[in-house]
Amino acid sequence: MQLYSTNNKYLRVSFKEAVFNSMPQDKGLYMPVEIPQLDADFIGNIEKYSLPEIAYKIASTLLKDEIPAEDLKALIEDAINFEAPAVKLDDNTFVLELFHGPSLAFKDFGARFMSRVMAYFLKDGEQLLDVLVATSGDTGGAVALGFLGVPNTRVTILYPEGKVSPIQELQLTTNAENIRAVQVKGTFDDCQALVKQAFADEELNAKFRLTSANSINISRLIPQTFYYFNTYAQLKKQGLNDVIFSVPSGNFGNIGAGLLAYKLGLPVKQFIAATNINDTVPRFLESGIYETKPSTQTYSNAMDVGAPSNWVRIMDLFNGDVDTLKKVVTSYRFNDEETLAGIKEIDSKFDYVACPHTAIAYLAIEKFREENPDDESAAVFLSTAHACKFPDIFPKEIAxxxxxxxxxxxxxxxxxxxxxxxxxxxxxxxxxxxx
Structure with missing residues (x-):
């Protein structure tokens, strides 16, 4: 697998190099030179395959010979050892539960795969690998558990003071061993900027072997494609072939993975990028002007991102063609009042408790249906975290x-x-x- 930088199409690095370097020195992001199409027979019979089998097919197609087949199968079976069920709420509405991993968040897919890839490539006697990660809530916990006890690694997690939930903070600060947590007096964007500056600093790079565990690392993006294909397989078993995904979006890695899956051949009709009031992307799709702004704290804290790093990857997937992108991606924003109303509506209609991020994805589905009343596609909204992480947000009867x-x-x-x-x-x- 060869990769280039979004700032230099002529750059060529291996998957291993991209995993350990995380970000090119030109401050772009790594992208695959070739995005192969999965064969039609696999897509046509995908409902016959298990999640680990689907994951192996996708990973082997992308990575080619970077990791031998048997080693890759073992790595996937170890990393993706939990389910991602698409729970049926009504005939055409499903919630994709991505919180069944150890940290109770969708980030477990990327963090566990990445940590095992790095451990596979690390050689005995090599320099200590320093993993830097900024988190707005869930990434840090997933990375901590993914790397906890992995030999020859040290993880430094930066998180914004007072802007993660109590359970999220426990997941960050109770690990010890090779994991250290750093509370920053600022926002997630400040934490992310510090990490990016560290990668660009010559003295730090001369002294340490730095890499990132944020979604800027390509090894985080690849395993997130697995659950999109697996969800399509689950729906196909029920005779549903037309599907729309609504994705809670902050740093835009999750929907970026969905769009990579789309480019690999996943037959999705529409993606919806659902955001809170940190609405850089919805504003861009409305105005054509991409303007970041400082992030604002909301109930859906993992989405409190004013400068989403992965948007550059999404634009790259569409070669900068905004008109083509807008045919595939719709985006809506919702404030805290609407989020709380969404939580109550999901509970009332389906007797289902959804975290605030999940509620925003649900609201986006409803908004899309209002605007497209003739579209009868199955709608899947992603549940990215377990509701227990946000105890102070729910009304008592739902809590x-x-x-x-x-x-x-x-x-x-x-x-x-x-x-x-x-x-x-x-x-x-x-x-x-x-x-």
């Missing part, structure tokens, strides 16, 4: 229905530790240099 998983209860008895930094790169750099 009472939430079942707290055992792994969350276990976190509450563990000691917490987080280092604290201001938003200045020199402070972060000195923190890293001190080890």
């Amino acid at each position: 009472a229905k939430i079942k707290i998983p055992e792994q969350v209860k276990a976190l509450e008895s563990k000691p917490q530790h987080a280092d604290k930094l201001n938003v200045d790169f020199e402070g972060f750099k000195n923190y890293l240099l001190k080890g």
Whole structure:
């Protein structure tokens, strides 16, 4: 598998190099030189395959000979060892539950696959791998659990002070071993900027072997395509062939993976990018002007991103052709009041408890249906996190229905530790240099 930079189409690096470098020195993002089409026979019979089988088919098609077949199969079976059920709410509405992994969030797909790929490529005696990650809520927990105890790695997680939920913070700060958490007096965008500056710093790169676990890393994006194909397989078993996906979108890695799946041959009619009031992309699709802004805190904190890194990848997938992109991608925004109303509506209509991100994806489906009353496609909205992570957001009668998983209860008895930094790169750099 050869990859180029979105800032340099002529650059060529291997998958292994892209995984460990994470981001090209020109500050672009890695993309595959070739996006092969999955064969029609596989797509036509996809309902016959299990999630690990689907995952292996996609990964082997993209990676080619980067990892031998048997090793890749074993890696996938270890990483993707939980289900992603498309739960039927009515004849044409499904919620895709992506929270059945260890950190109770969809990020487990990317983080577990990436950590195992890195562990596979790491050789005994090589320099310690320093993994830097910024999180707005769920990424950090998934990465922490994905890398916990992985030899020859050290993970540094930056998260914004006061802007993650209590359970999310427990997942970040109770790991110890090779995981360290850093609380930053700022926003997610500030955390993300610090990480990007670190990758561009010559002194840090000379001293450390740096890589990222954010969705800017191509090994995070690939495994997220797995559940789009697997969902299509689940619907196809029920005789449903036309499908629309509504994706809660913050840094736009999740929907970016869906669009990569589309380019690989997944027959999706429409993608909906559902955002909160951090609406850089909806504004762009309406006005044609791409203008980032500082992120604003909302109930759906994992989507509080004002400068979504992965949008450049999505534009690259469509060769910068906004008109073609808009035929495939629709985008809607919703505020906190609407989000809470969505949570109540899902509970009332379906007796289903949805996290705030999931509620926004549901609202986007309803908005799309209002605007397209003749479209009878099956609509799938992605549930990206377990509702237990957001206890303060739900009305009491809905909160009472939430079942707290055992792994969350276990976190509450563990000691917490987080280092604290201001938003200045020199402070972060000195923190890293001190080890």
